[in-house]
Amino acid sequence: MPSYRFTAINPAGGLVRGVTEAGSEAEAVDFIRRQGNIPMRTDAASAGLGSGTFEALRRFEFSRSTLRRSEVAHFTRELAVMLGAGQDLDRALRFLDETAPSARVRTVVRSLRDQVRDGATLHEALGRHPGSFPRLHIGLVRAAEAGGNLAATLERIATLMERERALAATLTSAMIYPAMLTLAAVGAIVLLLTEVLPQFTPLFEQNGARLPASTQFLVDAGAIISSYGLLILVVLAGLGVLGWRLLRDGPARTRFDALVLRTPVLGGVLSEVLASRFTRTLGTLLLNGVPLIAAMGIVRDVIGNRAGLAAIDRGTEGAKSGAGLARTLGEAAIFPPRMIHLLRLGEETAQLGPMALRAAEIHEESTRIRVQRLVALLVPVITIVMGAAVAGIVSSLLLAMLSLNDLAQ
Structure with a gap:
């Protein structure tokens, strides 16, 4: 049975560390809670030299002054548990300092604690x-x-x-298989063009014949890739950087982002992602007492789409003027109608925060479903397109072989 190291808070508020055996991490957490303790961290216990080496490698990190999003989320959750258990802020930060999983996290937590002890509030720190x-x-x-x-x-x-991490992970993991499929297919096509097709050229030259037009075209394409492939990649990368710089700011970026949101399949997915981020953040802010106008200003930080930002600015002005947030957001025609309807309902019932969070749940689920559909569509499309390309190359090979056979006869 595996062993788990744990750190917990006992009923007296003290820090408890130990090792327990359990069938899974969840069982270990249940055991800690049955003892009357509040679990803070559980890790599978390492055993042996190999495990120790692996643990050391796992904890090795390049020096950086900022925390990862996952580390910030973990720190926030643990601090909430400590404060919810009745600990004061200084003691909670001391415990988090002692249980920090890495030197980088420990440095930040220690800095926060020092500032709090010097009289700063937590938000100032x-x-x-x-x-x-x-x-x-x-x-x-x-x-x-x-x-x-x-x-x-x-x-x-x-x-x-x-939730933000889960949403990003859903999008990333869904795109892995189509990306790998595309990479493998492109690699196969390049291999055929640069290595296989050129083998037929000497055979035709020896017989004083010309390659079929389609085969000659592919051979020429392979020669260009072999001779100038690196240059082509550099030029494409340069064009990509140039396009990124042109679209980084200004009206062109806003028009481009709006165009992307209107694409038939991808636009629907991005619109749902935009709606879920906006409503989740807005609802969280409102439920914590942040005024609507201030909340709208903070929400801008989590919206990367410039067309979405323009819609939010328009909604903010509408809320200031009394025209209503949902109405002005709806006029922008950027966010899904369902989100607009739920926000309007929240405004009418004075429950904008809860309705925004409800909308976030709906759009997060819709995002998951749309991503699944997008992947289900992409995989066969990529397979068909790449299969057709490979089939075209193979048919050119067969045509060349038949031409050689005719010459031999």
């Missing part, structure tokens, strides 16, 4: 690490400190970050 803690995080903590519900707010922040 977080604000001195802008590379690790986004403005959304700091704004929520500031509102929570004013409202006296810091532990609950930290729980919501951790949930928000974990």
Whole structure:
């Protein structure tokens, strides 16, 4: 039975460390809770030299001054647990310092604790690490400190970050198989063009014949790739960088982002992602006491689409003027109608925060379904296109072989 190292808080508020045997990590957590302790961290215990070496390699990290998003989410969740257990902020940060999983996290936590002990509030301390803690995080903590519900707010922040990570992971994992399939197919085509087809050229030259037109075209294409492949890649990369710089700012970027949102299949997925991020962040801010106008300003930080930003700015102006947030967002025609309807319902019932979170749940599920459909569509399309390309090359090979056979006769 595997062993698990754990760190927990006992009923007296003290830190407890130990090792327990359990069938799984979940069983180990249940055992810790049955003992009356609050589990903070559980890790599979390493055994032997190989495991120790692996653990050392796993913990090796290049020096960097900022925390990863996953580390910030984990820190936020643990701090919420500590404060919810009745610990004061200084003691909670001390425990997190002692249980930090890496030197980088320990450095940041220690800095936060030192600043808090010097009289800074938590949001002020977080604000001195802008590379690790986004403005959304700091704004929520500031509102929570004013409202006296810091532990609950930290729980919501951790949930928000974990949902964002889950959404990004869904999109990334869904695209892995189509990307690998495309890479393998392109590699096969390049191999046929640069290595297989050129083998037929000497045979035709020896017989004083010409290659069939289709075969000659592919042989020439393979020769260009062999001779100028690296240059072609450099030019394409340069064009990509140039396009990125041209679309990085200004009206062109806004028009491009709006165009992407209107593409038949991909646009639907991106629109759902945009809606889920907007509503999840807005709902979390509103439920933590952040005023609507201030919340809209913070929400801009999580929206990367310029057309979406323009719609949010328009919605903010509408909310200021009394025209209504949902109405002005709907006029922008960027977000899904379902999101607009739910926000309008939230405004009418004075439940904008809860309705925004409800909309986020709906659009996150819709994103998952749309991504599955997109992958289901992409895989056969890629297979058919690449299969047709390979079939065309093979048919040119067969045509060349038949031509050689005719010459031999």
